[in-house]
Amino acid sequence: MKDRPFKILGVQQVAIGSKDKSKLNNLWVGLLGISVNESHTSKDENVVEDICSFADDKLAVQIDLMEPFDVSRGPRVDNPALNHIGLWVDDIESAFNWLSSKGMNFAPGGIREGASGHRVCFLHPKPSQTHPLSGEGVLIELVEAPKEIVRYFKLQSEG
Template identity: 55%
Template sequence: MRPFKILGIQQVAVGGESKDKLRNFWVDVLGLENVGTYRSEKENVNEDILRMGKGAYAVEVDIMEPVDPTKSPKVHDPKLNHIGLWVDDIHKAVEWLSSKGVRFTPGGIRKGAGGHDVTFIHPKGNEESPLCGEGVLIELVQAPEEVIRALS
């Protein structure tokens, strides 16, 4: 039996060469609220953090551009960069998934842009860890207690 539970979608991350067009569409046209920014030279990302919905049911939409488009990771390619999933126990999830052969990206569990503990399932498997996101980067995000209560 799985010792953790995926609770729901936490975020969708969309990349582009420039955030201006993304912001125009997601904020000006669709009306999402801009609730923050995040910039990391190490992760080559400059992003606006948008939100739709309220409370535990809110979903984050991160619009991202590269700090340097010639460097990796290339947050703008593919355009749908990754999806984030709320998980009730990130440590148990990583331990169990790793034991099943799931490949994670380097970096381990760390604080993400939203302040939650996060880790990423690699989009490609390898010989040692063949299970993966099959082309999709998947972020596991530790859900806070109010989200766990609301979505369990």
Template identity: 50%
Template sequence: MLSSRSVLALSRSFPKVKLQTASSARTLASSGKPYRILGLQQIAIGGLDKGALKSLWVDSFGLKQKGTFKSEKENVDEDILELGVGPLAIEVDIMQPLDASKSPKVHVPPLNHLGLWVDDIEKAVEHMTKEGFRFTPGGIRVGAAGHKVTFVHPKGNDATPKSGEGVLIELVQAPPEVIAEYDRIAAL
């Protein structure tokens, strides 16, 4: 890593060369978009029997449980597990429906959705909406883990043709520690 003095000397020696700094890396990494996708935030897996899922993910794979979430509106009873450590650990949600005959059917398909950390959820939604992405009803709201979330619909329609191409994708507002860790690693 270059010291501040070295960066200053290089910039004087090569005035037409734009050096990448942590702040300019944000613009470069975003490809001109007003937001960045920072990494995988979660994987949500559904089944009719959360106990069988817990046996696999906790007992066999050793993931730690960090919380629970239950919502009649979302027809879900879930355990929130953690894979890895630190700000970039991945959340694994194991879910069963409260009523398998009602929607949403969190167990169909078994790989329910992927969650992606985003550094600015409002800008992401605004930009993606202008690009023609379809989002699920409900808008930006607080999710099971306490972060702002919204979902890219798995299927487009005539009005909003862009979608998750068959995959439900959750955009999750990254907290400051995730953004800082991403920036720290990206600057290496």
């Protein structure tokens, strides 16, 4: 669609959940060698997470290892285990407004600051009565890319 006022730049993160994050840390940090860059807890979003990557680079795909803050309530970040995929977007306001106008169902919360400090919003995995478009079974996070990442991808596309 040529009228799209934003551009998806690439994969920003893959978020993986478990009831017990220590098992994820054993696999990803202990066995596979990923580094924990920071940790984040949000009671409101019911998540305790470690934000990890294999490289110290703004373009490195982030791997988020997550467990519920409280297993007795939702949302449950451990179900499904592959919780969501995050995509860099150059203009989150344009993406949110344009996709909304097309009928996209967004998860509650709108555009807000995410765990890594970037502005984010989530495409809901399921449609609703009033919003017939969705992530088709996948929770998709749109993550507003910092200016240097937008510039990098622009230079790459210009060749």
